[in-house]
Amino acid sequence: MLFSPKNITFGVLLIPGYQWLDAVGPVDYINSHSHAMMQMPAATESLRAKAPIINWHYISSEGNFNPISASAGPPHIPTVNFTSCPPLDYLLIPGPALSARLYEECSSFIHERFSTLKGLLTVCTGSIYFAQSGLLDGVHVASNKVALKYLVETGRLNRKVKWVGDKRFVRDGKIWSSAGITSGLDLAAEFARVHFDPELVDFARNLTEYDSNPAQPDPFAPILDGVDLD
Ligand SMILES: *[C@@H]1O[C@H](CO)[C@@H](O)[C@H](O)[C@H]1NC(C)=O
Ligand SMILES: *[C@@H]1O[C@H](CO)[C@@H](O)[C@H](O)[C@H]1NC(C)=O
Numbered sequence: 001m002l003f004s005p006k007n008i009t010f011g012v013l014l015i016p017g018y019q020w021l022d023a024v025g026p027v028d029y030i031n032s033h034s035h036a037m038m039q040m041p042a043a044t045e046s047l048r049a050k051a052p053i054i055n056w057h058y059i060s061s062e063g064n065f066n067p068i069s070a071s072a073g074p075p076h077i078p079t080v081n082f083t084s085c086p087p088l089d090y091l092l093i094p095g096p097a098l099s100a101r102l103y104e105e106c107s108s109f110i111h112e113r114f115s116t117l118k119g120l121l122t123v124c125t126g127s128i129y130f131a132q133s134g135l136l137d138g139v140h141v142a143s144n145k146v147a148l149k150y151l152v153e154t155g156r157l158n159r160k161v162k163w164v165g166d167k168r169f170v171r172d173g174k175i176w177s178s179a180g181i182t183s184g185l186d187l188a189a190e191f192a193r194v195h196f197d198p199e200l201v202d203f204a205r206n207l208t209e210y211d212s213n214p215a216q217p218d219p220f221a222p223i224l225d226g227v228d229l230d
Contacts, residue, residue, distance in 0.1 A: 006052040008195075011088040011113075013106070014060045014078050015096040015129065020070040021181050022094030022123035026188035027056065032204040033196045043203065050197040059085050061105050070094075082109040091117055094184075095124030098147055102132035110135070121176040121191065123184035128158070136161045140172040144180040145223040152227050165224035167215040180220065186213045 010030070012023055031037060035051040043051075056079075060068055063081030070076070080086070082105055091113065102110075110133050114120065122130055127143040128151070130136060137160040145165060151157040164170045169178040169187040178187035189212030192201050205211070 008052045009055045009089045011057045011059050011091045013093045014058055014068040015100055016068055018070050018094040018096045019124055019181055020073045022184050025185045026092060029185055029188040032208055033192055033200050047200055047203055050200050057085055089118045092121045093126035093130050095126040096129055098125060100129055107133055119174045119176055123178050124181050127177045131158050131161050139175050140164050140170050141177040142167055142170045142179045145220055149224060149227050163229040165229050166218050166221035168213055168218050169215050
């Protein structure tokens with residue numbers, strides 16, 4: 001049988017202080033479908049043949065010269081910087097603190113890469129951070145609901161974005177966004193369902209013992225009851 005796995009290149013933007021689970025959840029979940037993971041003895045030849053090779057790049061401005069600390073866990077060493085980062089198919093943006101400003105270098109990187117990306121995924125406040133680029137104007141996007149409520153109450157919500165307050169994740173064109181922290185796992189599961197072979201998706205579900213939540217009903221939607229996101 002001809003063996004020709006698909007290659008996928010993923011970048012993960014490491015913004016200092018980002019929520020660890022925002023990155024680790026989707027990265028590990030998506031990677032559970034990879035050709036590398038399917039080398040485990042419990043996987044079959046059929047799964048190996050269907051599994052994509054997934055290349056991961058961890059991006060920060062200074063590349064491997066400056067370890068990044070997340071909300072928890074050990075400091076990690078990025079693998080590439082904005083200039084050495086190879087062409088990407090997908091970019092994942094985990095959520096940093098609300099006070100994190102999209103700095104010039106990072107903004108240029110995102111603008112340069114955006115048109116050639118097949119998809120951009122945000123988790124939690126990653127969408128609020130990325131919205132500073134202007135690339136989410138008019139786009140339907142989810143974000144952390146506690147953060148959205150706080151931004152409305154303090155008059156700082158970016159109202160050019162079409163915020164969605166009652167879904168765990170939203171896909172609008174090539175923007176895939178999720179709500180608070182754990183919903184990144186559900187976004188990852190949706191990404192896998194859309195992109196990968198059903199047998200592989202079923203195997204990863206068994207392997208991770210995770211039944212993903214649908215976008216709706218969203219049990220956390222009441223956080224935004226009466227909050228004006230328009
Ligand atoms: C980016 O990484 C490349 C390759 O490791 C290195 O040559 C370059 O100096 C780095 N740029 C910055 C700004 O650190
Ligand atoms: C996943 O587990 C179920 C049993 O719950 C089994 O029927 C199914 O074949 C498994 N899927 C794969 C791809 O191994």
